[in-house]
Amino acid sequence: xxxxxxxxxxxxxxxxxxxxxxxxxxxxxxxxxxxxxxxxxxxxxxxxxxxxxxxxxxxxxxxxxxxxxxxxxxxxxxxxxxxxxxxxxxxxxxxxxxxxxxxxxxxxxxxxxxxxxxxxxxxxxxxxxxxxxxxxxxxxxxxxxxxxxxxxxxxxxxxxxxxxxxxxxxxxxxxxxxxxxxxxxxxxxxxxxxxxxxxxxxxxxxxxxxxxxxxxxxxxxxxxxxxxxxxxxxxxxxxxxxxxxxxxxxxxxxxxxxxxxxxxxxxxxxxxxxxxxxxxxxxxxxxxxxxxxxxxxxxxxxxxxxxxxxxxxxxxxxxxxxxxxxxxxxxxxxxxxxxxxxxxxxxxxxxxxxxxxxxxxxxx
Numbered sequence: 001x002x003x004x005x006x007x008x009x010x011x012x013x014x015x016x017x018x019x020x021x022x023x024x025x026x027x028x029x030x031x032x033x034x035x036x037x038x039x040x041x042x043x044x045x046x047x048x049x050x051x052x053x054x055x056x057x058x059x060x061x062x063x064x065x066x067x068x069x070x071x072x073x074x075x076x077x078x079x080x081x082x083x084x085x086x087x088x089x090x091x092x093x094x095x096x097x098x099x100x101x102x103x104x105x106x107x108x109x110x111x112x113x114x115x116x117x118x119x120x121x122x123x124x125x126x127x128x129x130x131x132x133x134x135x136x137x138x139x140x141x142x143x144x145x146x147x148x149x150x151x152x153x154x155x156x157x158x159x160x161x162x163x164x165x166x167x168x169x170x171x172x173x174x175x176x177x178x179x180x181x182x183x184x185x186x187x188x189x190x191x192x193x194x195x196x197x198x199x200x201x202x203x204x205x206x207x208x209x210x211x212x213x214x215x216x217x218x219x220x221x222x223x224x225x226x227x228x229x230x231x232x233x234x235x236x237x238x239x240x241x242x243x244x245x246x247x248x249x250x251x252x253x254x255x256x257x258x259x260x261x262x263x264x265x266x267x268x269x270x271x272x273x274x275x276x277x278x279x280x281x282x283x284x285x286x287x288x289x290x291x292x293x294x295x296x297x298x299x300x301x302x303x304x305x306x307x308x309x310x311x312x313x314x315x316x317x318x319x320x321x322x323x324x325x326x327x328x329x330x331x332x333x334x335x336x337x338x339x340x341x342x343x344x345x346x347x348x349x350x351x352x353x354x355x356x357x358x359x360x361x362x363x364x
Contacts, residue, residue, distance in 0.1 A: 002175070003065075004239060005032030005225035007197075009190050010051045011040050013229060018055050021230050026062035028240040032177075033059045034146075034225050036069040038099060039190035045078055049091060056092040067095040067120050067146070069190075072102070082106055089115040097146055098122060104132030111139040123147040123176055124157060124199070126165050134172055145169050146177035149197040149227040151189055156201030166220035177223035180211035182235055187228035197227025202347075209238045209361070210345045213248050217351040247351055247358040249324070251308050253339035260293040261310045261338055264322050271357045280323040281352040287311070287320035295319045299337045304328045306341040306349055308360075324352060 006025045008018050022033070035055070040048060052068075059066050068088065074080075080087050088096050095118030098107065110119045121133065123145035133143070147165070150156040157165075162178075169176055180203060181187075181196040189197045196204045203211040208231070215221045226239070242248060251265070268290075270283040297312040307325040311318045315334035324341070326349065331337070341349060352358065 002222040002244075003032045003224075004030045005034055005177070005223060006030055006231065006236075007034040007036075007189070007225060007227055007229050008055055008059075009036060009039070009188065009229055010055050012188055012190075015054055017230070019058050022055070022058050022062060022064065024233060025236055026059075026064055028236045030236070030240065031064050032223055032225060033064050033066045034069065034097075034227070035066060035093075036190040037074050038069055038071055045087060048078075052091055060092065065094045066092070067097050067118065068093045069097045069099050071098070071100040082110065085110075085113045085115045085117055088117060094118060095120050095144070099148075101125070101129050104129075105136045107133045107143075108136035108138040111142040113142075116142075118142050118144055120144045120146050120177075123165055123169060123178075124161075126161060127168055130168055130172065140172070140174065144175040144177070146223075146225075147179065147199040149179040149181070149189070149199055150201070151191050151193040151195055151197055153195045153204065154201060156198055156204060159200065159202065162200055163218075163220070166218075170220060175222045176220060177225055178215060178221045179225050179227035180208055180215070182208055182226055182228050182231035184228075184230065184232045184235060187230060189228050194228065206344055208235045209242060210342075212239050212242055213345065213348060216242065216245060217247050217348050219351075242361070243359060247348065247356060248361055249308075249341050249348060249358065250345065250361050250363055251339040252342050254337055255299040255339070257338060258294075258296060258298070260290060260295050260320070261336065263290060263293070264310050264320060265308075265338070265360050266362065268322075269357070270322065270359060272352050272354055274354045276352075276354045277326075279327045279329055280325050281349075281358075283322040283358075286322055287318055290320045293320065295336070297333060297336060300331050300333045300335060301337055302329070302331045303335060303337060304340075306343075306346050307337050308339050308341065309335040309337050312336045324349060324358075326352070
């Protein structure tokens with residue numbers, strides 16, 4: 001994961017609220033801002049500049065990159081030529097996102113714009129569109145991609161289509177951004193429909209940290225943007241605390257942790273043992289690091305998929321190993337079931353592959 005981002009919609013929010021949100025996000029580690037011209041109607045170029053410039057300048061004060069969403073009708077409405085992006089340069093943006101495509105050649109020409117703006121294309125259409133652009137030899141250093149968000153329930157991308165799109169883009173080595181949605185009440189986007197602003201439909205009802213950790217687990221997204229405004233302070237802090245690139249889990253605990261178990265879970269580095277079983281993902285080195293510590297038996301019920309276990313003193317030389325269970329099996333009394341991966345993030349277990357590092361987040 002390269003960058004975290006927020007979204008700002010100046011036509012729907014107050015300048016002072018936007019400034020406070022930008023500052024909080026920047027201080028938390030966010031470095032991108034998405035904004036949109038598609039929903040701005042009935043305003044002149046000068047009125048748009050007035051509305052957007054303050055927000056964009058304030059983003060730049062905190063070294064945040066700003067990309068603005070446009071479409072052919074925006075060009076027509078503002079009488080802007082595809083050959084002259086001066087208007088966007090005067091707005092102060094760092095790039096423009098083309099929500100709707102042209103003919104491939106136009107997008108390629110746009111990457112050579114004299115204003116030096118990045119050209120971000122829609123990552124969600126799938127096969128064909130990107131190929132037509134690349135066939136016209138764009139300046140790849142100025143070309144990036146960003147998926148759509150989907151305000152309407154059940155209209156978000158399927159995982160199958162998301163993976164297809166990303167595999168095509170990855171072949172060309174381009175940056176990919178995608179959206180997650182805040183679950184804070186009364187958030188909004190550019191349109192009157194506000195049923196969440198995520199890219200993947202399966203994310204719509206999930207806590208924001210689960211959405212982010214899932215995109216990190218998938219491993220094909222570079223930048224993660226919060227589509228709706230305003231995410232809560234707690235959401236910003238939680239998202240910023242997630243280790244970029246690391247497969248990360250929370251645990252719903254079933255027992256009070258012994259101090260030795262707490263050390264294993266939170267203080268030791270974990271990776272999946274290379275000779276992986278179909279029954280468990282094993283982190284074996286804690287048993288070496290903590291071989292002299294006690295691991296008394298406790299909560300040794302049979303184990304099921306998603307359980308997090310630490311082997312206890314009954315397993316002699318293996319005590320202190322940590323396992324995430326992949327397949328149900330009996331427990332002969334040598335595995336302490338400390339808890340389990342929450343139901344709403346069990347899909348993360350699918351990404352436990354040989355040698356992959358992983359970690360655990362403390363719950364708020």
